[in-house]
Amino acid sequence: MDWSFILAHIPDYLGGAWVTLGFGLCGVLCSLALGLLCCLARYFRVPVLRQAAACYIELARNTPLLVQLFFLYAGLPRVGVLFSAEACAVIGLTFLGGAYMAEAFRSGLEAVEPSQAEAGACIGLTPAQNIRYVIFPQALATAVPAIFANVIFLIKETSVFSVLALMDLMNVADTLRTSGGRTVEVLFMLVAAYLLILLPISVLATVVERRLRYAGFGDQHSV
Amino acid sequence: MTDAILRVQDIRKSFDGNGVLQGVSLDIREGEVVVIVGPSGCGKSTLLRCINGLEAIDSGEIWLRDEKISGQTKNLHLVRQKIGMVFQSYDLFPHMKVMDNLLLGPTKALNRPRQEAEAEALEMLDRVGLKEKAYVFPRTLSGGQKQRVALVRAMLMKPEILLLDEITAALDPEMVSEVLNVVIDLANSGMTMAIVTHEMRFAEAVADRVVFIEDGLIVEEAPPEVFFHAPSTERAQRFLQSFTYTSRRRP
Amino acid sequence: MQGLGINILFKGINFQRLLGGLWVTLRLALITIGLSCVFGFLFSLLTLSKNRWAKAVSRLWLEIVRFMPQLVLLYIVYFGFARLFGWDVDGETSAVIVFTFWGTAEMGDLIRGSLTSIPRHQTESAAALGLTQGQIYLHVLIPQTLRRLTPQAINLCTRIIKTTALVKMINVTEVLKVGQQIIGQFYRQPDAAFWVYFVIFLLYFLVCWPISALSRMLEKRWA
Structure with missing residues (x-):
């Protein structure tokens, strides 16, 4: 393992990590918003929107x-719908x-007792107040593990x-690999970079899930 | 009857062609406690659920004072603010402390100031003996305590009528009386109530009038002392007999 | 010629070529699924074993596939193995190795989850009826495990099929690559790319959607 090569290219990987993390988190936030909209459209049985969702x-x-x-980036521009690479991401x-x-x-909403x-x-x-104060907080608590799994999946x-x-990150590694040929070092740093991004998210997930479990959710029918 | 607070007129309701309510009419006067009894699946719980709009009725009308409340869909939440209901499964909100459970309705649905409502809630918790539980999560409470909190939660809405749907059915036997005593207190304070229960001795103690339903129809209506000791219909007699046991024959 | 791009798909054997490209990834997916089922079963024995080392190995294995993007694993095998072990692996073999490595852990975890989700009193009451250990497995535990496992395992199959699309990134000629070749031939047709990528999108959907629907149907029926 050539450590001087690794040290010299840390800045490249940092740049790549910011791109991965930046687009990843941006996509995650938009996904949460879109997912919530779709879920509400189905929950409230909004006509048309529900089927579309x-x-x-x-x-x-x-x-x-x-x-x-490929469809977004290479297909749509040919019929006049053009997005930048960043927007496509x-x-x-x-x-x-x-x-x-x-x-x-x-699945979180379904886990909330109909009663x-x-x-x-x-x-x-009102139905909106009911969702906001009673149902959604409970659904969210159930959905948190799945949401975090999705965050890791999306990144x-x-x-x-x-x-x-x-x-x-992937492109940085690929570029370095083709130009320098230090495949082992390049791949080692790639693995390390993904671990450094994803491990903290996984730890955060565990902490949040544990706190929610202790936050006073009791079995409905336990006496 | 002019002083009826709630009038149920010939309501029918069926699930998948199964007629659960087949023309039920019932008037409840202000301050009256009506206990509804009958075998499982006779439609008594459905009747309560129809009254506060959890189930839509197929025909008939339900009036609360001068307002027709059946057939409404848009302002159902306004109707429900005047009709309290407590279920068998308590249904406290597990993610909120007892006090937040109690204040959700008064502050969000009735827009009352929190402090004022909180003082009142504490007072009522005190009356049911749960003042020290105001700021704990529901899961730390016993079933009887949860059900008393649920009663307070319904009462804080200052409903015109309170519907109780088998509120002791999920409780361990030793906790039943602590809940039913609260209900008897409420009755003494003049609360109008419609109660579905399987506790016949409680029914006898609390009722002004007993309504016996079987197969979706009211079979007999009578004051408790008449219903429990000299029921006039044969079906009511058979129903009451099912609560007694024949002792084992010994040779 | 605007708007007629879809016609190129019906020129000559273009459509068959696309299907051929899709078959490349589908075949890889089928091989992966078969191997993952076999090895996944062994993996579940590893996780359920009382041996600490066996547990640790399975745990580490699962964490690796949970944290590393499959593409990174593909790069490690495709580019890294040659450097590390002097073992030159072609694209399709790399894909089978990586996806089986991943599928084995996922399948094994599903099997473990289904086995352990069966309440203990099922075994106890079967034993109380006087059944032998073998009979308990045959008549009580295995049927219930399969009911829980099958929908999730089928769902994993669609994930494997979708993931095999990644072989595009290690130069395997699959459906996207074939699409690019077709688009290259018809560069005078500006909207060719739109239709080609649209059809590839639809093809994947037509393969995966029925499988997802089957999984959901079984889940509902056996819930």
Whole structure:
């Protein structure tokens, strides 16, 4: 292992890490928003929007991100819809992630006892208040593990962004590999970089999940 | 009857062609405690659920004072602010402390100032003997305590009528009386109530009038002393007999 | 010629070529799925073993596939193995190695999860009826495990199929590459790229969606 090579190229990897993390988190935030919208459209049975959300979720979950990106980046411009590589990255990741987040929220909502919604209704809450104060907080607590799993999944998925010619970690490594030929060092740093990004997120997930478990959620029917 | 606070007129409700309520009419006067009894699946819980709109009725009308409340969908939450309901499964919100459970309705649905509502909530918790539990999470409470909190939560909305749906059915036997005593207190303070229960001795103690439902129809209506000791219909007699046991024959 | 790009798909054997490209990844996916089932079973024995080292190895294995993007693993095998061990692995073999490594851990974890989710009193009450250990497995535990496992395992299959699209990144000629070749031949047709990538998107959807639907149907029926 050539440590001087590794030290010399840390800045390259830092740059790549920022691209990976930046686009990853941007995509995650947009995915959460889109997922929430889809989930609410289905929960409140909003006509048209509900069916649109269901179709979208199926399309996004049953196609690879790589193919989605090719369509966005190389296909759509040919019919006059042109996005920058950066926009494609965020749109592509959001298209994929929104569907996964919607499913995470949905499973959270399904885990809330239907009687909770009735109890909220019985103290005169409007449907919106009921969702906001009673149902959604409980659904979110159940959905947190799935949401974090999606975050890690989405950040891993950013590794194909090199097809958009973005200098993410993968592309930095690939460029160094083809120019310098130090394959082992290049790959070692690539693994280390992904670990340094994903491990803290995983630790955060564990902490949040543990805190939620202790936050006073009791078994409904335990006496 | 002019002083009826709640009027249920010939309501029908079926699930998948199964007629659960087949024309039920019932008036409840202000301050009256009506206990509804009947075998499992007779429609008594469905009746309560229809009254506060958790189930839509197929036909008939329900009036709360001068307001027709059946058939409404848009302002259902305004109707429900006037009708309290407590279920068998307590349904406290597990992510909120007891006090937040109690204040959610008054502060969000009724827009009352939090401090004022909180003082009132503490007072009512004190009345049911749970003042020291105001700031704990529901999971730390016993079933009987949860159910008393649920009663307070419903009462803080100052409902015109309170519906209790088998509120002791999920409780261990020794906790039943602590909950039912609260209900008897409420009755004494003049609360109008419709109560579905399987506790016949409690029914006899608290009721002004007993309504016996079977197969989606009201079979008998009578004051408790008549219903429990000299029911006029044969079906009510058979129902009451099911609560007694024949002792084992010994040779 | 605007708007007629879709016609190129029906010129000559273009459509068959695309299907051939799709078959490249599907075949890889099928091989991976088969191997993952076999090795996944062995992996689950590893996780359930009482041996500390066996547990640790399986744990580490699972963490590696959870944290490393599959593309990074592909690079390690495809580019790294030659340097590290002097072992020159071609693209398709690398793909089978990496995806099986990943699929084995995921499948093994699903099997472990389904086995351990069966309540202990199921075994106890079966034993109380006087069944032998073998009978308990055959009649009580295995049927319940399969019911829990099958929907999730089928779902993993769609994930494997989607993931095999990544072989594009290590120069395997698969459906996207074939698409690019077709687009190259018809460079005079400006919207060719749109239609080619759109059809590839649809092809993946048509493969994965029925499998997802089957998984969901089984899950609902056996829940």
